[in-house]
Amino acid sequence: MPDELPRKLSPKRAVDHEIELVPGTKPPAKAPYRMSQPELVELRKQLKEMLESGIIKPTESLYGAPVLFQKKADGSLRMCYDYRALNKITVKNKYPIPLVADCFDRLSRAKYFTKIDLSRATGRSESRRAMRRRRHLSRGMELSSFLSCLSA
Secondary structure (H helix, E strand, O other), X not given: OOOOOOOOOOOOOOOOEOXXXXXXXXXXXXXXXXXXHHHHHHHHHHHHHHHHOOXXXXXXXXXXXXXXXXXXXXXXXXXXXXXXXXXXXXXXXXXXXXXXXXXXXXXXXXXXXXXXXXXXXXXXXXXXXXXXXXXXXXXXXXXXXXXXXXXX
């Protein structure tokens, strides 16, 4: 396993990520949240990295989600996207979530385990073009669109 995941999209796959919206709903677009100067510096840094690696692109859209930061245990900042407004109008999947106890029962009989560090795993599977317009980062006067499926 490499020490660091590639900072680009994975090759095109047969299935693309899709977000299905409740019919007749309006696009959610929230104003950006206020940020401190250190958060603005970190925002510019992380957005530049994602832009250079092809995970986001500058865009225009009726959709927009504000960005905020959460401090990690090591003091660095994790960028988070507030998609609560989008989640409210998303069609919910109807399949049951497996019970944790059942998952552990199945794992107890396993002979091999694999560990994957998914930090920076955002954007490893491409989104359908029509879905990209629904996942935008609102950052003041600009919008950026994710070209890939978000993780976590």
